[in-house]
Structure formats: C-alpha cells, structure tokens
Amino acid sequence: DAGITQSPRHKVTETGTPVTLRCHQTENHRYMYWYRQDxxxxxxxxxxxxxxxxxxxxxxxxxxxxxxSKTEDFLLTLESATSSQTSVYFCAIKGDSLNTEAFFGQGTRLTVV
Amino acid sequence: EDQVTQSPEALRLQEGESSSLNCSYTVSGLRGLFWYRQDPGKGPEFLFTLYSAGEEKEKERLKATLTKKESFLHITAPKPEDSATYLCAVRVDSSYKLIFGSGTRLLVRP
Incomplete structure (x- = not known):
C-alpha cells in the first residue's frame, strides 16, 4: 500500500464549527490532492x-x-462546517512524473449535524 | 468543459458472464486515462493507465482499451470478488488534476 494516512477516519461535528482533516504521506511525493465523494x-x-x-x-x-507547510502533510480545513459538506473525503498522492498514477488514502467520513 | 461519463451506473452479472463497462470523455487534450477499483468503505485502488488510442492493458480477468472518444473495461468470466465500483479518470493537457466519472457499480452473483 502507498504510504498515505488520513486522520481522523470518522468525525461528527456541528454546523458552524471549524474542522481540519489531515493527510500524511511517507512517499515524498510532490503532488497531493483532496477529493470529496458523494x-x-x-x-x-x-x-x-x-x-x-x-x-x-x-x-x-x-x-x-x-x-x-511540509512535503509529507496536506491539511484540509472547513472554516465553518455546513451540512452540505457531509461527505467522504479522500486524499491522494502522485509522483513527480506526468505519467504516474495517483494513490489514494482510505478516506475520512465527515458528518455535519 | 472537460467531462467524463461512465455507463452503466450499475451492472449485475452472473458469475462467468462477461461484459464491458464504458467511460466516454470530452476533454481538451487527453494526457492519460486511468481506471480504478473501489471497494465499499475504502479508497480507490489503481488498475490501469492508458495513454493513446489503440492501447490495451490486461490484468487477470480485466482488460482496458482506449479509443479517441472512450475507454472500455472488459471483464471476462467475472467472479463474485470482482464486485466493486469501477472508476474512470482522465488527466488533461499539462495539468496534474484528475477528472473522475461517477463510476459503475458492478455486482457479480455466484
């Protein structure tokens, strides 16, 4: 498995609160991505x-x-969470070459109530 | 606008019944087409990359092909463990962004 760790894996938060999701990689890849899946x-x-x-x-x-701020960490922040941001969030990493694939983390399930 | 469309949305097959999944794209300049498999509760897992029309890649029961307008993922004699959602993505021009289709949910019944 590609060295990607997402944290937390699950989170329930209230509308209007700030939330930060973390993606950590051990592959020293240049490119990192945040996706949501609905x-x-x-x-x-x-x-x-x-x-x-x-x-x-x-x-x-x-x-x-x-x-x-560091190669290995990519943080996603929801400044003031809304119910429409309830989703599963995936981080992905990709090597420097154009012709390489992206590898995904296991996802963070976020519920905004 | 760059777009990726996958069909069908869902597909049910009997074990051993071969079929194909479609990924059609309208993009400004294709620089790679990627197939991923996703199991419930997990992140997408990379399967194949195709770069030019006419290219084919194979892995076990899966074979991916590419034309100038679409890609097919052929599944030969599928087994229940092939049940998953299959995602198609494209990279365009010099961007490092991947644009995904909505996926095809495949269920293979024993």
Whole structure:
C-alpha cells in the first residue's frame, strides 16, 4: 500500500464549527490532492498541491482551505462546517512524473449535524 | 468543459458472464486515462493507465482499451470478488488534476 494516512477516519461535528482533516504521506511525493465523494457525483477535486506552500483550487473549493507547510502533510480545513459538506473525503498522492498514477488514502467520513 | 461519463451506473452479472463497462470523455487534450477499483468503505485502488488510442492493458480477468472518444473495461468470466465500483479518470493537457466519472457499480452473483 502507498504510504498515505488520513486522520481522523470518522468525525461528527456541528454546523458552524471549524474542522481540519489531515493527510500524511511517507512517499515524498510532490503532488497531493483532496477529493470529496458523494453519491451520484463521483470524486470531485477540492484543492491540490504541487509543492510545499504551492496549492491551487479544484472544481468544488468554496468553503474549504488547505495548507502544506511540509512535503509529507496536506491539511484540509472547513472554516465553518455546513451540512452540505457531509461527505467522504479522500486524499491522494502522485509522483513527480506526468505519467504516474495517483494513490489514494482510505478516506475520512465527515458528518455535519 | 472537460467531462467524463461512465455507463452503466450499475451492472449485475452472473458469475462467468462477461461484459464491458464504458467511460466516454470530452476533454481538451487527453494526457492519460486511468481506471480504478473501489471497494465499499475504502479508497480507490489503481488498475490501469492508458495513454493513446489503440492501447490495451490486461490484468487477470480485466482488460482496458482506449479509443479517441472512450475507454472500455472488459471483464471476462467475472467472479463474485470482482464486485466493486469501477472508476474512470482522465488527466488533461499539462495539468496534474484528475477528472473522475461517477463510476459503475458492478455486482457479480455466484
């Protein structure tokens, strides 16, 4: 298995509270991604990073922010959680070469009540 | 707008009954098409990468093919353990983003 660890694996939080999800990798890969997965929508890209302190938005970035201060860690923050952010969140990592695949973590199931 | 569409949404097969899953795409410049398998409660697991029309890849009972407009994942004589959701994704131009389809849920009954 690719060395990706997501934490926590499950979380229930209240509307309006801040939430931070962590993705940790041991592969020293340059590229890291955050996706959310919802029924009928597949995987949708939230944010991605192409290096330390280098990040960019994906297709569903509103309400989310990210930070990458170290190669191995990519944090996803929901500044003020809403019920529409209830989802399963996946982190992925990818090596430097264009022609390499992405590897995914096990996911974090987030419920906003 | 770059788009990936998978069909069917769900597929039920009897063990041994071969079939194909479809992934059609409309993108500005394909730089790779990826197939993943996802089991319930787990992250997607990489299966294949295809880069150019006419390319084929095989792994056990699975075979992936690519044309200029679509990719097929052929499943030959499937077994119940092949039951999963199969996801297709594309990378376009020089971006490192992967755009995913909604997936096909495959159920293989004994």
């Amino acid at each position: 029924p009928g929508h597949g995987l949708r890209l939230i944010h991605y990073s192409y290096g330390v302190k280098d990040t960019d938005k994906g297709e569903v970035s509103d309400g989310y922010s990210v930070s990458r």
